[in-house]
Amino acid sequence: MAQQTTAHGAHTEHGGHDHHELSFWRKYVFSTDHKVIGLQYGLTAFCFMLIGLFLMLAMRWQMAYPGKALPIVGGLLQAILGDLWVGKDAAGVPGVMLPDLYNSFGAMHGTIMVFLAIVPIGVGAFGNYVVPLQIGAPDMAFPRLNMVSYQSYLLGGLLMLASFVMPAGAAKSGWTSYSPLASVNDLAHVLNGQTMWLIGMVFNISASLLGSINFVTTIIQLRAKGMNWMRLPFFVWAEFVTAFLLILAFPPLEAAAAMQLVDNLTGSSFFLPSGMVVSGQPLNISGGGSPLLWQHLFWFLGHPEVYILLLPAIGIVAEVIANNTRKPLWGYRSMVYGVLAIGFLSFIVWAHHMYLTGMGTKISTFFQTTTMMISIPSVILLTCLFISLWGGSIRFNVPMLFSLAFLVMFGIGGLTGLPLGFNASDIQLHDTYYVIAHFHYIVAPGIIFGFFAGVYFWYPKMTGRYLNEFWGKVHFWLSLIFMNAVFFPMFIQGLAGMHRRMSDGGATYALSNPQNQGVADGLSDFVINLNKHISWAALCLAIAQIPFILNLFISIKKGQKTNSDNPWKSTTLEWQTPTPPGHGNFAVVPNVYRGPYEYSVPGAKDDFTPQNELPARKSDTKNTSAK
Amino acid sequence: MEIPYTTKPRPDTALYNAKVGIWLFLASEVMLFGALFSSYILLRVGADPKLVWPALAAWPHHSDGLLNVPMGAINTLVLIVSSVTVVMAWVSLKLKNFNKFFMFQGITIVCAMGFCAIKSFEYAAKFSHYHVVLNDGTAMTGHLEPKQYFTTDKKLRAANVAEIEFVKDPPSGHGHDAASHDDHKPVKIKMADVQRLTFWGPQQSTYFAIYFTMTGLHALHVIGGALVIAYLWLPGARMWKTDPERFTNRVEVCGLFWHFVDLVWIFLFPVLYLL
Numbered sequence A: 001m002a003q004q005t006t007a008h009g010a011h012t013e014h015g016g017h018d019h020h021e022l023s024f025w026r027k028y029v030f031s032t033d034h035k036v037i038g039l040q041y042g043l044t045a046f047c048f049m050l051i052g053l054f055l056m057l058a059m060r061w062q063m064a065y066p067g068k069a070l071p072i073v074g075g076l077l078q079a080i081l082g083d084l085w086v087g088k089d090a091a092g093v094p095g096v097m098l099p100d101l102y103n104s105f106g107a108m109h110g111t112i113m114v115f116l117a118i119v120p121i122g123v124g125a126f127g128n129y130v131v132p133l134q135i136g137a138p139d140m141a142f143p144r145l146n147m148v149s150y151q152s153y154l155l156g157g158l159l160m161l162a163s164f165v166m167p168a169g170a171a172k173s174g175w176t177s178y179s180p181l182a183s184v185n186d187l188a189h190v191l192n193g194q195t196m197w198l199i200g201m202v203f204n205i206s207a208s209l210l211g212s213i214n215f216v217t218t219i220i221q222l223r224a225k226g227m228n229w230m231r232l233p234f235f236v237w238a239e240f241v242t243a244f245l246l247i248l249a250f251p252p253l254e255a256a257a258a259m260q261l262v263d264n265l266t267g268s269s270f271f272l273p274s275g276m277v278v279s280g281q282p283l284n285i286s287g288g289g290s291p292l293l294w295q296h297l298f299w300f301l302g303h304p305e306v307y308i309l310l311l312p313a314i315g316i317v318a319e320v321i322a323n324n325t326r327k328p329l330w331g332y333r334s335m336v337y338g339v340l341a342i343g344f345l346s347f348i349v350w351a352h353h354m355y356l357t358g359m360g361t362k363i364s365t366f367f368q369t370t371t372m373m374i375s376i377p378s379v380i381l382l383t384c385l386f387i388s389l390w391g392g393s394i395r396f397n398v399p400m401l402f403s404l405a406f407l408v409m410f411g412i413g414g415l416t417g418l419p420l421g422f423n424a425s426d427i428q429l430h431d432t433y434y435v436i437a438h439f440h441y442i443v444a445p446g447i448i449f450g451f452f453a454g455v456y457f458w459y460p461k462m463t464g465r466y467l468n469e470f471w472g473k474v475h476f477w478l479s480l481i482f483m484n485a486v487f488f489p490m491f492i493q494g495l496a497g498m499h500r501r502m503s504d505g506g507a508t509y510a511l512s513n514p515q516n517q518g519v520a521d522g523l524s525d526f527v528i529n530l531n532k533h534i535s536w537a538a539l540c541l542a543i544a545q546i547p548f549i550l551n552l553f554i555s556i557k558k559g560q561k562t563n564s565d566n567p568w569k570s571t572t573l574e575w576q577t578p579t580p581p582g583h584g585n586f587a588v589v590p591n592v593y594r595g596p597y598e599y600s601v602p603g604a605k606d607d608f609t610p611q612n613e614l615p616a617r618k619s620d621t622k623n624t625s626a627k
Numbered sequence B: 001m002e003i004p005y006t007t008k009p010r011p012d013t014a015l016y017n018a019k020v021g022i023w024l025f026l027a028s029e030v031m032l033f034g035a036l037f038s039s040y041i042l043l044r045v046g047a048d049p050k051l052v053w054p055a056l057a058a059w060p061h062h063s064d065g066l067l068n069v070p071m072g073a074i075n076t077l078v079l080i081v082s083s084v085t086v087v088m089a090w091v092s093l094k095l096k097n098f099n100k101f102f103m104f105q106g107i108t109i110v111c112a113m114g115f116c117a118i119k120s121f122e123y124a125a126k127f128s129h130y131h132v133v134l135n136d137g138t139a140m141t142g143h144l145e146p147k148q149y150f151t152t153d154k155k156l157r158a159a160n161v162a163e164i165e166f167v168k169d170p171p172s173g174h175g176h177d178a179a180s181h182d183d184h185k186p187v188k189i190k191m192a193d194v195q196r197l198t199f200w201g202p203q204q205s206t207y208f209a210i211y212f213t214m215t216g217l218h219a220l221h222v223i224g225g226a227l228v229i230a231y232l233w234l235p236g237a238r239m240w241k242t243d244p245e246r247f248t249n250r251v252e253v254c255g256l257f258w259h260f261v262d263l264v265w266i267f268l269f270p271v272l273y274l275l
Helices: A024-029 A034-064 A074-081 A099-134 A143-165 A193-221 A234-266 A291-325 A332-348 A361-389 A398-415 A423-429 A433-463 A469-495 A525-544 A546-558 A616-626 B017-046 B069-094 B098-127 B153-158 B206-233 B235-242 B244-274
Strands: A086-088 A094-097 B129-134 B139-145 B163-168 B187-190 B194-199
Touching (some): A024 A034, A034 A099, A074 A086, A074 A094, A074 A143, A094 A099, A099 A143, A099 A193, A099 A234, A099 A291, A099 A433, A143 A193, A234 A291, A234 A332, A234 B017, A234 B206, A291 A332, A291 A361, A291 A398, A291 A433, A361 A423, A398 A433, A433 A469, A433 A546, A469 A525, B017 B206, B017 B244, B069 B098, B069 B244, B098 B129, B098 B206, B098 B235, B098 B244, B206 B235, B235 B244
Antiparallel strands (some): A086 A094, B129 B139, B129 B194, B139 B163, B163 B187
């Protein structure tokens, strides 16, 4: 990939004549090319995702077999983290996660997966790589800002990881870091895991901010000639709304992080009420703060965040479905208005995470209403995608399989969210495994499947080779089966009342626990034993990713060649570039003449008409003259 | 292919890239400070109205005179002047008059430095001002004799101080800075009687916590903006010779940021000093 030099400044001298060789560092590490940055984001985020997966596996083991040492890695964990965190089991084998470590892994699993894996893949990786190509731009509007965005994200992520070796371990107050718990759980150290979490978040938020400003500016300013708003591929619309959500929703969390940082470093009481007592000792604080304030600020980000995670994935799925049904998206305009409505409504639903905080029934009713309202545009999107399948001659390739699974899995995740949105039923379900099952159905077999679809779909553009179809299908079917085997039983556990944050998987509250003799109700053996099934399914799910990882790296050199710049016979502009796209992306400046999904147009010479193909009459004369 | 519209505006949006970028950035800044203002409202509304300053956890009233209103007012004026000069500097460039730009932007930088100087005097006054709660529940404010910065009861006890000399503030309503300290003899207080002693920092009360967070964040913005303006004033100004249009745009963009920083202060001053 040729690479622009930054010596003249990113805004000037972006010309194609600038082709001299760049050093390794400039080309792959401090690159300003949106494609390289996209890949950097993607690979880094994928590593974080694997770390998050490992944390989850360790936790799953402890839930299924409380008190038993972790096999294989238990001794290693003890060596790294020390006796404070890792204990010995009854037989004296080291490697039992102590509850504090479980909490720490839980908090970091959530943080890493949401902030360091899913958002960077959806926005940083796919958005960066694909959006400028799809709108016919030579690069992002601010290439150097783009580079700083990635570096800041990397730094924030490394700080988060470094917090595991802090004297009292990483943050352990959940990915939501609720105060006052987050402020008081390690009073002995000023620079504790929570402080590192907050500092890491500030870098991470700055990274998203710089990235999203870049996205919106790029989409507004750098659209190719003729690429008007209703000709934008749906993926670009999804990224556009996502970027706006990032710009507007993240700063309140940054403010909240700053305030919690002030609380933790100076001993102020933004989120600490009067009369706090910790471990029997009254805290020497001024008091007068509000724990609810943190929750409001956190969820003001937290709920738009859900759509920040979702929209890029649904954008990818829309691209893949249109391409593989060989039909235009059904209701493109409704989908655009739907995604805009989601963007707006997502700012006024946040307190449905807070029904049980006692903020008042009137407020709950308001947020219940808005929560039900936001399900309407979400259903519009999903329905449009379903109807798009109708009557299409569907190509069941790997990206399409993942997209189809996305529709069903996201559907399950979305519909099971409704009982959580009603505050009456939420009282029963709040903080149970039902919640875990609900949002993991959206994120794991939903959003991550969308990302898999994107990887299989755009890989030929990035490398010029296909990913292996057979191993792709193995990856797909195993992932689909084990995803459901992991998350479906959690609905049952949640409905049985199993709480989401118990390090022993609920054994304390089991009916079979001798301590609970004569207790009226508790968790049945069936519910407790599901833990084991889930944990083994989770391990199988992790193993099922191995074909994908190998496929990803081996296919770079050994994959089947595409022999075309447009192997999927797609209409959108990213396929009209050289493969892989060079510096400046396009060989000729593209002109756009039509909408993004002109598939199977009656009378057209192919079943797809690229956006930049000259209109019929002119192209006829041109073709004859060319021939 | 070059990135288009870095200097010339795009015809259908009539904006060049950086201008779109800075407005989006300002939108995010609005949300950042908006969240802090909302927090201020929530904390103040949530404070116990029965408590009266200087009681612990009480929300002070402006008549308690915690902040120095004249200094805040002068700072408001300083920033408004700088807002005018930053526009004049940009207009001068549009009129191709670099020398006037140099003069006006110089005034802007002087104003920024003046603002920070005044603010640091205000901060220093807070860090040597104390809030004491005795074991019998009496709360009072004043100064330690001799003057000390950043002290708390924990530090005094660690240093084995048995007794402090404390100059009490005059009754509220007179403003602490206006009062002459000579009128008030220091009283001796045994450390054994002290429940809580702390300087007027973020830990003293939620009011000071939000005051320091908001004004501190604002001061960081002032410093950041001033650094960019100073860069474009001296080394960055070379671009005027090579690419005057782009240089003018740069001055415009950082001017927009500067206006935003001023605007935040226009809200901060009444909210923190006058309410």
